[in-house]
Amino acid sequence: MSSEVNPTYPRASASLYLVLSLGLGALAFKVYLSGYYQAILLPTLLTPIFIALGSWRWHTANRYTHDPAAVTALLALGLLLLFQPETSTNITQWHWIAFCYPLLAFYLLPTALSLAFCLLLLAGLLHLRLHSHSIEDQLTFSGQFLLLMFIACFYAISNLLKIKQLEHLVGLDKVTGFFNRRHLTQRLNAEVSRARATKKPLALLLVELNQYPEIQKELGQLLADNFIREASKLCKLNCRTGDEAYRYDEQTLLLLIPNTTINGALVLRSRLYQHLLQELTSDLGPLDVIITPLELQIGEQVADLEMRIANSCYHSLSDRVEDKL
C-alpha cells in the first residue's frame, strides 16, 4: 500500500543532487576562469544532468529497488572521478573526493549495487589515477577506501533494515487510522477460528472508492488522503461495537463484522451507502462507490476467504482477467 510504505525521502535525495550540481557548476566555472579548457567538458556536461535528477526526485518518489536516479548519479560521479583531468600536480584532491564516494553511494542507494560501484571505482582509481604511485601508497589508499566503504555500507544498510523491520510490524494505516492489510491476515485467522468455535456467523463489507486513483492523479496525494480519511470516518461511524475496520488496498476499505449474517451485512451496507452518498463529497463529480457484502461460508478456510475477498474487488477485475488471459 503506497500510503503506508514510503521508505524513500525524495526531497532529501533531490536536495543532494541539487547540491552536487552546484558543486559541479562551481568546478566548471573555476576551470573556465583558470583557462584550463581541457577540464571543462565533464563538469559542464554533468551539471544539467544532476539538476535534472534533482528536479525528477523532487517531484516523483522512487518506486524501484535500485533507484534509476541514484544509479545515474553514481555512474556520472564515477566517470568524473576517473576521467576528469588533473587541475593540480598531485592527486590529493581526488583522494578526498573519492573517499566521499562510498558514503554518498550508500546514502543514495543502500543496496549491494553500491558495493559494486565502489569496488569498480577503486579498481578504476588504482588503474587510472594511482598507477604511478608506489605500491605502499596504493595499499594504504585501498585500505582506507575499503574501511570507509564497509563502515558506510554497514551504517546505511543497518538503518534501512531497522526501518524495514518496523514497517513489517506496523499494523495501522497512517492515513485512515484503520488496521492495515498485514494485520487483516492475522485477524481473519482469529475471527474465522472464533466464528467456528462459537458457531456464530462472520460477515464482511468491502467498500471500494472508485474515484480515489483519479483524485490522486488529478488533484494530488493530499486531497486523495483527505477523501479516503473522510470515507473512513463515515465507515467507523456506521460500525457497531466489536466491528473492525481495515484499509484493504489504496482505494478499498474493509469492515469485519463478527456475529452478523449476510442479511445483517446488507442492512449495514444500505445504511453506509446512504451516509456516504449524503456526506462524502468528491471534487470529480457524483460519488462512485461499490459496497460488496460477503459472509464466511460453512467449512471455508481462511485462505479461501482471503481469495474470495481479493476476487470480490471490482477495481482489480481487469487486472485479474488480464492475468488469467
Added chain:
Amino acid sequence: MGLLVSIRSLVWCQFLACSFFILLFGWHIYQGDDLTALMYLSGSVVIIFTLLSGQDPSKKNLQLLNRLVFAGYTLVSLILLLLAPQKNSFLHLSLYLAYPLLAFYLLPFRVALLFVIGFSILANLLLMLQLEGAFRAIYILAFWLVTLLTSLNRFTHFTRQEALQKQLNRDPKTQLLNQDQLFTDLQKEQERAEREATCLGVICFTSIENFSLVEIKELKGYFAPYEGIYSVQSANKLVALVPLATPQDLQAHKKKLTQHLPHLTLSFQITSTEQSLASDLKAFTTEPGLAK
C-alpha cells in the same frame, strides 16, 4: 550465529571494517607511525565492542560503557590531530570522515549529535592550525560535507523510525501485540462481550526471568488464535484476553495452564466493570517485576 543470520545482520560488514582497522594499525606500526596506529587501534576497539555488546537499550551499564569507549576513541582522534607532525601522506585523515557514521551507529541519536557537533568544531579548529593551502580548504570542505550529509541522513531515518514507532501495535522483540493494543482491544472485547452476552477472561502471567521467544511460542500453543496474548512494559509479564461463552470456561483454562506452566505466576479474572479492570491491568503492567 548461523551464516545466513550473520549476513542479514551485517555482522560480516562489521568484521571487515574491524579487519581493515587492524590491518591499517599493523601497517602504521610497521612504518613506525605510532600515533596514527593508536587511532586505528582505538577504532578497532570501538567496532569490537559493538560486535560483542550489541545495541540492547535495556542494558544501561553497557550503554554507559559504549559511550565511554566512544569518548576514548574521540579523544585519541583529537590528540592525533593536535600532535600530528606534517606528513607526506594525509591519508589517515580520511578516518575522520567516518566519525559521524560511527557516532550515529553506536550512540542514540541525540547523544551522537552532541558528539558529532563537539568533535566537528574541535577538529575544524585543529585542522585550521595543522593544514595549509588548497589542501586545507578541500579537506575541511569534504569533512563538513560528509558530516552534514550523515547528520541529515540519520535525521531523516530517525524521524521515519519515530513515526513508525507511533504506528506500531506490536512489540518488535516478542512480535506480540503491544500494551497500547491491549487497552484498545480490552475495551472492544468488553463491549463485544456485553453485546453478545458472553464473558471476557483476563489472564496475567508473571515469570521470574524475562520471557524468551521459545517460552512465548510454547505459551501461544495453549491458546486459540482468537485469544490474544499481549506484551506489556515489563519483559517478564504477559497478558492474555480470552473471550468466554460462560464464566465457568475460565476454570478449564485455569486447570490446563496451572498444570502445564507451574513455573509461572498466573492470575485469572473475569471482566466486571470496565473501569476497575483497566486500572487493575495498568497497575499490573507498571508495577515493578521480579525479573533481573
